[in-house]
Amino acid sequence: MDSPNTLAVRIEPMTVDDLPQVLEIERVAFPSPWSARAYEYELRYNDMAHYFVAWLDAWALRHPANDGVIGWLRRWVRPAPTVGAPLMVGYVGYWLMAGEAHVSTIAVRPEHRGHSYGELLLAHTLQDAARHGAHVATLEVRVSNTAAQQLYLKYGFDKVGMRKAYYSDNDEDALIMTTPPLNSGQYQEKLRRLQIALTMQLNTQMGRKLSLVSRTGA
Numbered sequence: 001m002d003s004p005n006t007l008a009v010r011i012e013p014m015t016v017d018d019l020p021q022v023l024e025i026e027r028v029a030f031p032s033p034w035s036a037r038a039y040e041y042e043l044r045y046n047d048m049a050h051y052f053v054a055w056l057d058a059w060a061l062r063h064p065a066n067d068g069v070i071g072w073l074r075r076w077v078r079p080a081p082t083v084g085a086p087l088m089v090g091y092v093g094y095w096l097m098a099g100e101a102h103v104s105t106i107a108v109r110p111e112h113r114g115h116s117y118g119e120l121l122l123a124h125t126l127q128d129a130a131r132h133g134a135h136v137a138t139l140e141v142r143v144s145n146t147a148a149q150q151l152y153l154k155y156g157f158d159k160v161g162m163r164k165a166y167y168s169d170n171d172e173d174a175l176i177m178t179t180p181p182l183n184s185g186q187y188q189e190k191l192r193r194l195q196i197a198l199t200m201q202l203n204t205q206m207g208r209k210l211s212l213v214s215r216t217g218a
Helices: 016-029 036-045 058-062 068-077 117-131 146-154 185-206
Strands: 006-013 049-056 087-097 100-108 136-142 158-167 172-178 209-214
Touching (some): 006 117, 016 049, 036 049, 049 117, 136 146, 136 158
Parallel strands (some): 100 136
Antiparallel strands (some): 006 049, 136 172
């Protein structure tokens, strides 16, 4: 059993039962959120789709950052789940097509951003895509989302093109970013080093030892 000194995070395949929390995050993360029906179709019928969710244990919800007046206000505005119940902090999805992993979505609860959960999900996705035989990973990102671009650059994505007026809510352009070959020894070593550094960062940031359990899809 994990203790208050352990930050337990589980990354596992998304299921239909996860959709209530997925949609809760979706609605606050995106101006044009997907519907429950769209996600259910992806999970049940799209053989190219791979979706994962990240769960945070209840101990982390009682991190010292959630204490004091600020913590009280946070809990008043958004009550924490029942003690003992894990909280979904984010999710990610990609489509595997013709040897290419297209990262279609990635989102983290607003109140849990800045704690590297999105980075954990991205790293897991790249490893899972490589395991499924993807040669490269690619994605689109808003030209204004420089924070996300910096994360993708950190993981070896390069800017390779642009899609004009890609986002329907405001006609914003999208940058196309793509990785080097995922299964190359050089990239796998880069990914290994980044994951070690991320674990150390989370240990320091949260003041606890990270216990990460990752489950891949079929």
